[in-house]
Amino acid sequence: MSAGGPIIELRGVGREYPAGENTVTVLRDIDLTIRAGEFVAVIGASGSGKSTLMNIIGCLDRPSAGSYRIKGRETARLDPDELAALRRESFGFIFQRYHLLGELTALGNAEIPAIYAGESPASRRARAGALLDRLGMAERSHHLPGQLSGGQQQRVSIARALMNNAEVILADEPTGALDSQSGQEVLRILEELHAEGRTVVIVTHDPTIAARAERVIEISDGRIIRDSGAAAAPGAPEARHPPASSGLIRALWTRFTEAFRMAVLSMRAHKLRSFLTMLGIIIGIASVVSVVALGEGSRQKVLENISGLGTNTLEIFAGRDFGDMRSGRITTLVVADAQALSSQSYVAAVTPTVNASATLRFGATAVNAQLRGVGEQYFDATGTTISQGRAFDAAGLRDMAQDVVIDENTRASLFPDESVDPIGQVVLADNVMLRVIGVASTRQMGPGGGQSLSLYLPYTTVQARFLGSTSLASITVRVADDVDTALAEQAVEALLTQRHGTKDFFIVNTDEIRQTITATTRTLSLLIAAIAVISLLVGGIGVMNIMLVSVSERVAEIGVRMAVGARRSDIMQQFLIEAVLVCMIGGVLGIAAALGFGAAFGRMTSEFALVYSSGSILAAVASASLIGVAFGFLPARNASRLDPVAALAKG
Numbered sequence: 001m002s003a004g005g006p007i008i009e010l011r012g013v014g015r016e017y018p019a020g021e022n023t024v025t026v027l028r029d030i031d032l033t034i035r036a037g038e039f040v041a042v043i044g045a046s047g048s049g050k051s052t053l054m055n056i057i058g059c060l061d062r063p064s065a066g067s068y069r070i071k072g073r074e075t076a077r078l079d080p081d082e083l084a085a086l087r088r089e090s091f092g093f094i095f096q097r098y099h100l101l102g103e104l105t106a107l108g109n110a111e112i113p114a115i116y117a118g119e120s121p122a123s124r125r126a127r128a129g130a131l132l133d134r135l136g137m138a139e140r141s142h143h144l145p146g147q148l149s150g151g152q153q154q155r156v157s158i159a160r161a162l163m164n165n166a167e168v169i170l171a172d173e174p175t176g177a178l179d180s181q182s183g184q185e186v187l188r189i190l191e192e193l194h195a196e197g198r199t200v201v202i203v204t205h206d207p208t209i210a211a212r213a214e215r216v217i218e219i220s221d222g223r224i225i226r227d228s229g230a231a232a233a234p235g236a237p238e239a240r241h242p243p244a245s246s247g248l249i250r251a252l253w254t255r256f257t258e259a260f261r262m263a264v265l266s267m268r269a270h271k272l273r274s275f276l277t278m279l280g281i282i283i284g285i286a287s288v289v290s291v292v293a294l295g296e297g298s299r300q301k302v303l304e305n306i307s308g309l310g311t312n313t314l315e316i317f318a319g320r321d322f323g324d325m326r327s328g329r330i331t332t333l334v335v336a337d338a339q340a341l342s343s344q345s346y347v348a349a350v351t352p353t354v355n356a357s358a359t360l361r362f363g364a365t366a367v368n369a370q371l372r373g374v375g376e377q378y379f380d381a382t383g384t385t386i387s388q389g390r391a392f393d394a395a396g397l398r399d400m401a402q403d404v405v406i407d408e409n410t411r412a413s414l415f416p417d418e419s420v421d422p423i424g425q426v427v428l429a430d431n432v433m434l435r436v437i438g439v440a441s442t443r444q445m446g447p448g449g450g451q452s453l454s455l456y457l458p459y460t461t462v463q464a465r466f467l468g469s470t471s472l473a474s475i476t477v478r479v480a481d482d483v484d485t486a487l488a489e490q491a492v493e494a495l496l497t498q499r500h501g502t503k504d505f506f507i508v509n510t511d512e513i514r515q516t517i518t519a520t521t522r523t524l525s526l527l528i529a530a531i532a533v534i535s536l537l538v539g540g541i542g543v544m545n546i547m548l549v550s551v552s553e554r555v556a557e558i559g560v561r562m563a564v565g566a567r568r569s570d571i572m573q574q575f576l577i578e579a580v581l582v583c584m585i586g587g588v589l590g591i592a593a594a595l596g597f598g599a600a601f602g603r604m605t606s607e608f609a610l611v612y613s614s615g616s617i618l619a620a621v622a623s624a625s626l627i628g629v630a631f632g633f634l635p636a637r638n639a640s641r642l643d644p645v646a647a648l649a650k651g
């Protein structure tokens, strides 16, 4: 019986390596044709170029001169992915040192080529199991390589070579690391594969092994010095039936899930390293999320505080500005001004204000308090809420009623006992008896706000009983909701200037204050967030750093994957997924840390709470994955650009 058609045709193939200034020529002028179904042994001294030849035949390496055709296809014209496809589909490589992946079981190792071929998990597992069974490894299929003997590991690597039903088996000193009995066993398997119709090329030192081949090629110093010639081969090779490849989408999905699984496996194998990598991301994300929450919490607190200023109010004071020395003596701001203002269409509420201070007595307690004489619209105008009791009304103002609304501060210092109802109690301010009719929330900001004790009385009462004067300290105007505060301010100014004949007052616009404070808070939040983003960036660079180290540590693994047919994109995908996973898990842990920080913060202070927004949390996860992609890209690309032979040599 004659051999099949030529599969492998080398014409004038040479291989040189640069060595300093010169080049080393490892192979020169190799002419070799191997036909389908042949069993070829390649022999020669160590360093004669046997492995180099095998790597070229197996498309792991490219010749630097000459032509190499596989079934008539010129390999020089193939791109890296097409070469990967040849390694995956046409060749099964068996190495002297097995080159199994230590994190995977025998079964897992055997099925790798089928993963890159896009075969579904169930079918490839079944076939890998059947192959291991055939090679007498059924019992051991769930063992890791470290738990197997050399001969057993070599049988796993044979199963891997057969996984995609390769037409050509390339075995580079497959028995070199085995004891003689295991070596015989492996040889028997190779002979069986040959008998099935496969083309087998074996490199060996051992003349007894070479004697069993039909054709022996001897290499010396990079040249073929002897070729026993093509021998009769067994019958036509069996029709190859490549594994049923599922649809393109399915195949892509299979490769993706596999890359994902590998990324998880490798993270599990290097727990500490993965955690340390994550730490940068955890700290970055935790600080971004808590800083944003802190910013939001303090902003809401500030907003709550400035709501004490009332909504859209104008406060009109006598004098030119705060601190005008004469303002105490300026008596031009009068009740008639307030009445004139109250009839304006842009005014929602108006209240005159006079101020006095008095010593407040109740029982044995004596405290200093601010007396604020106000109109009945005061509470409405300033947005001050009555939490208990009621406010005085127009009748109270007319009658100069000795009714008082106290603020929370005053209630707390005069009536510390919560069970005492302050409503109806009579307190003494200087020598004036005042009946408590209501409790108002304390104004946090603005004049008279904060820590002082404030009492609200009808301004008529304060004028008559405490001041003996009818001039006002200020007039507070609440601008109607649909009117622009700035326009209202102009109108008020025009009206009062006209009434007084001169501008002897000034107006404080709370809307402006609010805007200023809000803008300041926002600027501050932005600043802190920028710092947090920088820490996130540093975390990302940490990820890139560790991923680069990880790639250089795993060169051998990458080489093995490429040798069994992984595309560049498969390698890239695996390392990118790993980077993204590290970052995303780090992101989730970072968010958990931020929430924990918020809880701890809540226990330490009640000043204000952290306010988390689902938006910022989502953004944190998104930016963590983005960092994974951005900073994982360079290492992943480096990994995918590795040269398969150089990578394998590191194994």
Ligand code: ADP
Binding pocket: 017, 018, 024, 026, 044, 045, 046, 047, 048, 049, 050, 051, 052, 053
């Ligand atoms: P064999 O398998 O026959 O022992 P090899 O093919 O591995 O021999 O190597 C043949 C020669 O090529 C050796 O002298 C080796 O040092 C050299 N060689 C192999 N790979 C490289 C390389 N990447 N760079 C430089 N020289 C190399």
Ligand code: MG
Binding pocket: 050, 051, 052
């Ligand atoms: Mg060698």
